[in-house]
Amino acid sequence: MQEMLSLKQARRIALAAQGLDKVRPAGPVSARAVGRTFARLQLVQIDSVNVLSRSHYLPFFSRLGNYDRAILQRMAGTHPRRMMEYWAHEASFIRPDHFQDLVLWQSRKWVGAHAMDPELRSRVAERVLEALAAGRPMTAAELTARLGHVEDRPQENWGWNWNAVKRVLEHLFEAGLISAASRTESFERRYTLTAKVLPGRPDADPDAAAAAAAGQEPAAALVRLIDAAARAHGIGTLRCFADYFRTPMRASAIAVEHLVDAGRLQPVTVSGWNKPVYRHVEAKLPRTATGRALLSPFDSLVFERRRLEDLFGFHYRIEIYTPEPKRRFGYYVLPFLLRDGIVARVDLKADRPNGLLLARAAHAEPGAPADTAVELAAELQLMAEWLELDGIVVSPKGDLAPSLADAVSGAGSGVSALREQA
Secondary structure, three states: OOEEEOHHHHHHHHHHHOOOOOOOOOOOOOHHHHHHHHHHHOEEEOOOOOOOOOOOOHHHHHHHOOOOOHHHHHHHHOOOOOOEEEEOOOEEEEOHHHHHHHHHHOOOOOOOOOOOOHHHHHHHHHHHHHHHHHOOOEOHHHHHHHHOOOOOOOOOOOOOOOOHHHHHHHHHHHHOOEEEEEEOOOOOEEEEEHHHHOOOOHHHOHHHHHHHHHHOOHHHHHHHHHHHHHHHHOEEOHHHHHHHHOOOHHHHHHHHHHHHHOOOEEEEEEOOOOOOEEEEOOOOOOOOOOOEEEOOOOOHHHOOHHHHHHHHOOOOOOOOOOOHHHOOOOOOEEEEEEOOEEEEEEEEEEEOOOOEEEEEEEEEOOOOOOOHHHHHHHHHHHHHHHOOOOEEEEOOOOOOHHHHHHHHHOOOOOOEEEEOOO
8 A cells, every 4th residue: 555645744855855854953064965966966056147156055055054155166176076177957066976877968059060061070179189189178168268269150149148158068078978077267177088977987988988878777877876866865756866867767767666666756645746656775764954045045944836836836938038127027037945844935046246135036935934034034134145145125016025125224233234225
C-alpha cells in the first residue's frame, strides 16, 4: 500500500531536502557548511542579472544567512574543484561528479556553432584548442584578439551577437572539451581546457572523454542524474525530476521506473497533488518547518513552476522580460518563505552607490500569517548586512508595504530604515 501524505507533509519533505526547513545556524558560516549546502542542491543556476546579487550567490544566503561569497569563488576556482560550470537546468554550477553524465544528456545546439559551416567551425575550433592548451584562460574577446580573427558582421544591440570564435567556444563548451576557469568582473567566462579544470580525471581529456562517452551506457548516466534530482527534491513528480537537470521526459520516465524497482524511489499519494508522486528513500519528514528565507527567482526550490503551484499554491513568473506597465509585482521579485508556506513576494534592488536595499514593492499572499511583515523585515535586515548596505528603503507599492515599512523602522538593528513617500 502506498504511503499517504498530506500536502503540508509533502511541503516539509521538499523543504528539508532543500535545506530550508530549519532556522539558520547561529555563528559564522564555514566553508564546510557551504560545501554541504551545494552537495545537497546538486547545482545552482547562473544568471547575468545583478540587480540584487548574482543569482548563484543567493541560494546559499537563503539557507545559511550572512556568509562569505569568497568561499564560492574558491570552490569554483581552486583544485580540487567542488563546483564547475556546465549546462544543467540552465547555465549552472554543477558538482564535477555529474559532468560526464550531463555531457551525455545535455543538448544546447541552438547556443553554439552547430549551424556554422563545418569547415570553418573545425578550423576555428582547432586554433582555439591550440591557444587554450598553450596559454592561460581567456575570454572570447581575448581569444578573438589572440587569433587575429576579424569578421564582417552587422553590429546589433540585441540578442546574442556572437562572432565565430564565441560560437565555437560555446560549441566546445557544450561538447565538454573546454570549461570556464573563472569569470571576469563583468561576468564573462574565462575559457580553458576541461583537462585543466579537472586535472587527473580521464573524462576531462578530450580523447579520453570521447572514448568514455562512446563506451558509457547513457541510461545508467540518466539514472544517476534522476536519482540526484530526486534527492534534491525529496518528493516530486516525473516532471519535477526531469526538469532539475533538463533531461528528456521519456528517457527520464524509464529512469524513474528503474529507481522504483531498485527501491530508491517510493510511489506515494499526496492529498491534493493529483499526479503520480515519488518520495526518495533518503528524504526526511520533519515534524515542523521553522525556516525563513527570501528565494532567488532562480532558486532550485522554484525551478519548476507547476510544482511550486501544486505544492505551495504559489503562482510565480519572472517579470524581467515583461514590459514595465504590464508587470504585476515588479522587476526582480523574490518569494518569501516562512515556515512551511510561501507567504509574500518582494521586488528588491541593491542601490550600491547609495548603500541602500530597495524594497520597491511588497505583496502578501492570501492567508499570510500575522507576523509576515515582521519576519520579512528581519530577513531584509539580514540581507542588507550580507550585501554590506547601510539602509533599507520601503516603497509604498503593494498591500504589504505599509506594515513592512513599519516593521523595518522598528527592527532596531544597525541597518537604518527609510520610508519612501508615496
